[in-house]
Amino acid sequence: MFPFKNNIVLVRNSNRNLYLQLCDQIIGFIKSGKLPPSTKLPGSRKLAESLSVHRKTVISAYEELISQGWIETIPTKGTFVTSSLPIVNPKNFVQPVLQNNIKEKSGFSFLTRSHLIRKPKHKIDQKMLVVDDGCPDHRLAPIEEIAKVYRNITKKSHYENLLTYNSTYGNLELRKSLVTYLNQTRGLHITVDNILITRGSQMGIYLNSQLLLSAKNKVIVVGNTNYMTADNTFKEAGARIEQVPVDDQGLDTNAIEKLCKIKQINAVYTTSHHHHPTTVTLSAERRMHLLQLAQYYNFAIIEDDYDYDFHYNNAPILPLASNDDHGNVIYIGGFTKIIAPAIRIGYLIAPKDFVGEAARLRRIIDRQGDTLLEQTLAQMISTGDVQRHCNKVLKIYKTRRDLFCSLLKEKLGDYFDFEIPKGGMAIWVKLNKAYNWDVICNEAEKLDIELNPDWRRYDNDNSRHNGIRMGFASLNEEEIREVIERLVKVFELVKQKHNKLIT
Amino acid sequence: MFPFKNNIVLVRNSNRNLYLQLCDQIIGFIKSGKLPPSTKLPGSRKLAESLSVHRKTVISAYEELISQGWIETIPTKGTFVTSSLPIVNPKNFVQPVLQNNIKEKSGFSFLTRSHLIRKPKHKIDQKMLVVDDGCPDHRLAPIEEIAKVYRNITKKSHYENLLTYNSTYGNLELRKSLVTYLNQTRGLHITVDNILITRGSQMGIYLNSQLLLSAKNKVIVVGNTNYMTADNTFKEAGARIEQVPVDDQGLDTNAIEKLCKIKQINAVYTTSHHHHPTTVTLSAERRMHLLQLAQYYNFAIIEDDYDYDFHYNNAPILPLASNDDHGNVIYIGGFTKIIAPAIRIGYLIAPKDFVGEAARLRRIIDRQGDTLLEQTLAQMISTGDVQRHCNKVLKIYKTRRDLFCSLLKEKLGDYFDFEIPKGGMAIWVKLNKAYNWDVICNEAEKLDIELNPDWRRYDNDNSRHNGIRMGFASLNEEEIREVIERLVKVFELVKQKHNKLIT
The missing domain is CATH 3.90.1150.10 (Aspartate Aminotransferase, domain 1)
Incomplete structure (x- = not known):
């Protein structure tokens, strides 16, 4: 007879009920082979006595184990470890499971991404x-105002529906205020159907790369040099990256034209306002040239306008998207630079057909955005607080x-x-x-x-x-x-x- | 001479400055070919008079156009449309841009996802x-408490750093409270290094599918029938899906064993607690069998425990992850079911090496989670509010x-x-x-x-x-x-x- 008394330890002031502790340990014995299939278990009264617990505790534990299928009752005979459990090779299970077993290594294989950066850091050294x-500077973020608007929204019952599943395209009020905001500040000509709310502009780059480049022989053109994370995202999609020079007028569009003549290119990535990393602004001449090329060769321009709002010497230069008469530009931006990196609301602006497809993909990556925060931002744009x-x-x-x-x-x-x-x-x-x-x-x-x-x-x-x-x-x-x-x-x-x- | 007076309309009480309105329109004329390269522009005094604006407005506009490269000043000669702009074929640009031009169709090609569901709905009919x-039921969500804790956090200066770039693994305090919470409620044996905070469990499914299945000849086993969105996510990764029957004990593990004998399988997806859609619980016998198979054939078990907390007849059955002694189980779950769909915080629990790789990929999809909300949840788990x-x-x-x-x-x-x-x-x-x-x-x-x-x-x-x-x-x-x-x-x-x- 298995020595339950010596092997079972029940802790009275634990968060886990006594009967569940008992279950856990009996399951452990079954799994480890100490209680093989068909072993008879002691009666509830007897076990309760030997463990000094109430009989009800043992009965509850047995009921639980029966409902989980670990043990079974055979009428007039008693309670047994389920006979149909596979016979366990004790060698596989005999090691005690450590309470703080740090699992370091997987027991399966997976694909590693050597093109991505090293594993992200866990902690930032504060004294540096x-x-x-x-x-x-996140210290300048209007976070108290944000939290106040956020809380007010949660108090109003007509916003209750924000808590359930909502549109994958993003909160409708936010899309409406963005239409006004972007048309006014960036000279765009869009409607709510041209917007997908994303998580920062990074999700915009990811969605674009998957939709434009994740098949064989897809080519994207970028500057040499270029924003590294964008490059990595294109590599993740499996794209071939073609580099063109960047000079004091930005991307060399003549080099792009030469490329177009010899191969099908699918997209050009540009940080037109201030090229990343060199900060150069794409000149008017090259803007027009690039738009003409896109129209003629049917490629997409991914215009990452990550810092449109920060131009010090004169007014910001309107984005390519404001001159896009033929549906070639996908415009991405967001509020992480304006408000704070942790306020991860961005947008992807594109022709309606593309936005629909991006929403479909976004749905399986991340069902929807943070609707309460989106509603908060919508209000703050409308009141002019963001501006x-x-x-x-x-x-x-x-x-x-x-x-x-x-x-x-x-x-x-x-x-x-x-x-x-x-x-x-x-x-x-x-x-x-x-x-x-x-x-x-x-x-x-x-x-x-x-x-x-x-x-x-x-x-x-x-x-x-x-x-x-x-x-x-x-x-x-x-x-x-x-x-x-x-x-x-x-x-x-x-x-x-x-x-x-x-x- | 181009009739500026008849063609330029300036609106005085607009949100956009007069000089910028002037710029926009001159750029329009240049783009449309109405003002070809090298055209001489009127002097600032003359133009100001004809438009009835202050001369400074015209000067500012010209300065802006110069800095953007659209026009240039030639000393002693005057101001001209930049000579090096490419000559524009008027046919391409002549159509007036409508103020509310809904861009329906892209001027480039992209990949469509026929395996994903139709385009998400824009609106839900309220009367239905x-x-x-x-x-x-999102109406039961403790949203006022959440908003209160959220706001309190924003008031404390030691949480200021939450607003900037933070760990892609997720807020450290949330990971710490999850360690305690999951070890206590699910019998896991994890540390903070085994956790990646995700956006709902859907992002967990997406990351898993990309890391395990996005290469040639990768095979995932699912039940027939199965949670549709999971299937779609696996198809998105390009996986081959093998189906095994589901009966009143859950996934048929004998069928999985047969499959293992004839081909390499990479992962099994299981909603072990309540199979989706049939609600069946995976039996104890099959749980052990599945773990043994995973260990022997080195595949991953994706255990999607989306509704662990909702078991009515007896205590929840501990997940496979609690018995995973060989690093085969990737456990995903979240708070969308416990709190509300819009509180999109989930987790992926796995051996450390896999978690690191998942974080690397997550970084280019969505740099990090919503740190303020994560901190809020961390506090509410620690105080017992969530439980x-x-x-x-x-x-x-x-x-x-x-x-x-x-x-x-x-x-x-x-x-x-x-x-x-x-x-x-x-x-x-x-x-x-x-x-x-x-x-x-x-x-x-x-x-x-x-x-x-x-x-x-x-x-x-x-x-x-x-x-x-x-x-x-x-x-x-x-x-x-x-x-x-x-x-x-x-x-x-x-x-x-x-x-x-x-x-």
């Missing part, structure tokens, strides 16, 4: 002063850009080459080729300053531009001064070491 | 009484199940065949084969009652089970009575018509 590659916030931070970021650029020029002009960007949140800084970013970043880390890691240097193709993006928008004046000061020290240290090596 | 296929809510609705849903089933049996027992489900939110109702769901649904619609559309009848393979799922959880007692009453009328009408046809 981070120079990002162009993020907004007001945008104007406010635009002024702040312009001041930060000017300070960062002037200090960079003044204190570090010998090492860095850069143009003052007309807009956006970052400067494209080229390091004097006598130096190496790896060395600089290493040294910087010792002074608690984090610059862009190697996978964010947009040099996948060894073009050796020796550039990185330095984000100025997320740093306040004090932090900017601190960054520059520490960078000056970094170069002093590097030069000392260098001299030592020489002498 | 909807019998869904197993949704929670309390769960217990509350469990009782309500049990009452609704009992009422729905007893009325269905009493009033419609001649037409419907069903078992009372042990759990979940829906009943698997088989229609007497003398009738046809299309006819019934049509007739029902006339009485403002919406039953499952044809694509939700889980009969992709013409198995002719003639079943649909009827969700009882989202209807209150009054609505349940109303549904039954109207269905009785539907059958009366159908029978009348039928008799008419016969006589």
Whole structure:
């Protein structure tokens, strides 16, 4: 007879009921082969006595085990481990399961994505002063207003339906306010049928790449160099990437025309307003050329207008989408840069047929967006709060850009080459080729300053531009001064070491 | 000389500045070929006079056009349309752009997904009484509590960092509370490294299918019949789907074993707790068998435990994941069923190596989750609010199940065949084969009652089970009575018509 008493441990003030603890342990014995199929179990009274529990606990446990199929009652004979359970090879199950068994390795194979970046970091080191590659300052986000509107919405019963399944295209009120907002600020000519609400603009890039490029022999044209995450997303779809040069007018459209003449291209990806990473604005001439090419060769232009709202020297330049008379442009954007990275609401604007197909795909990736937050944003766009916030931070970021650029020029002009960007949140800084970013970043880390890691240097193709993006928008004046000061020290240290090596 | 005066319309109380309106229109003339390259523009004073605007407005407009590259100043000569703009064929651009030009058709080609459902609906008809296929009642969601916690979080400065880019794995506090919650309620043995926070469980299915199945000759085993959206997601990845029978014990694991002997299978998809759509619970014997097969043949088990918390007759049965000693189970679940469909927080639990790869892929689909909402949920799990809510609705849903089933049996027992489900939110109702769901649904619609559309009848393979799922959880007692009453009328009408046809 199996020694239940010695093997069963019941914890009285646990979150799990006594009878369920008993079940768990009996199942464990069955699984481990200690209680083989057809073993007779003790009567409920007897087991209750030996475990010092109420008989009802054992009865409940047995009922539970019967309903789960682990044990069975044979009339007039008693209760037994189910006879039809497969006979278990004890070797497979005999190891005790550790309470905190960290499962490290899968018992199956899966596909790995070597084209994607290394595994995302789990934690960010708080004491580091981070120079990002162009993020907004989340400390300026109007988050209390957002939370207030959000809460007010939850109090109104006519918004109750927002909590259930809703349109995959996104909240209708948000799409309506976007129609007005985008037509006014970007010169678009769209209706609600041209909008799919996405999770940030990244989901827009993903959906586009899957719909345009995920079949054999699909070709996308990008600049050399280009926004790395977009490249990775196109690779994920299996596309062939063709690169064309980027100069001070943006993407070289003549190079695109040459490509079109020799092969079918399916899409061109452009960050027309401020090219990522170099911050160059696509010139008027090339805009027209690109639209003409798209129309003639029937390809899609993915216009990623991630920082349309941040242009400091003059009014923003209307996007290609505002001149798209033939349905060639898919326009993507979002509010992560305007409000905060965590407010992941973006949009994809395209002809209706394409939007419908994108919604179909989005449905199996992520059934729908965050309807309450979408409704919140809709209200804040309609009241003008979003535009007001945008104007406010635009002024702040312009001041930060000017300070960062002037200090960079003044204190570090010998090492860095850069143009003052007309807009956006970052400067494209080229390091004097006598130096190496790896060395600089290493040294910087010792002074608690984090610059862009190697996978964010947009040099996948060894073009050796020796550039990185330095984000100025997320740093306040004090932090900017601190960054520059520490960078000056970094170069002093590097030069000392260098001299030592020489002498 | 181009008649600017007759062609330019400036609206004074518009949202767009006068000088920008002027720019837009001049760009329009350039694009349409009305102002060809090298055309001389009038001086600013002259144009200002003819348009009755301040000269500064024209100067600003010209400066803007210069900075955008549309026009250029030639010293001592004047201002001209940029000479290097490509000569535009007027035919291409001459049509006026309509202010509300609904773009219906794309000027490029893209891939369509015929395996996915029709385009999602834009709007739900409010007056219809909807019998869904197993949704929670969003009216019971603790949304005011959620909004309150959410707002409190935004007020605390130590949560400020939640607004910026955060871990793609999901909010760390949420992962920590899930470790405790899932280990206690599901008998898992996981750590934070085994969790990826997803958008609902649907994103979990999508990530799994892309990582396990998106290469040549990958095979997934599902039940016949099966949750349709899962099937579609596997097809999207390009997988071959093998079906095995489902009986009153769930998936037929002997059939799976036979398959394993003749081909490499990569994964098995199971809704083990309550099979979707039939609501059957996978028996203990088959659970053990399936785990043994997975270990022996090295395949993954995707255990979609979408309604673990809703089991009415006895305690929920621990998931396969709780017995997974060899890293074969990927466990997915979420809070959309417990709280509300719009609270799209789910989780994917797997060995650490797989979780890392899933995070890598998720990063390019949707950079990160909604960190504020994740933090909110973390707190509500830790305080026990989520569990309390769960217990509350469990009782309500049990009452609704009992009422729905007893009325269905009493009033419609001649037409419907069903078992009372042990759990979940829906009943698997088989229609007497003398009738046809299309006819019934049509007739029902006339009485403002919406039953499952044809694509939700889980009969992709013409198995002719003639079943649909009827969700009882989202209807209150009054609505349940109303549904039954109207269905009785539907059958009366159908029978009348039928008799008419016969006589």
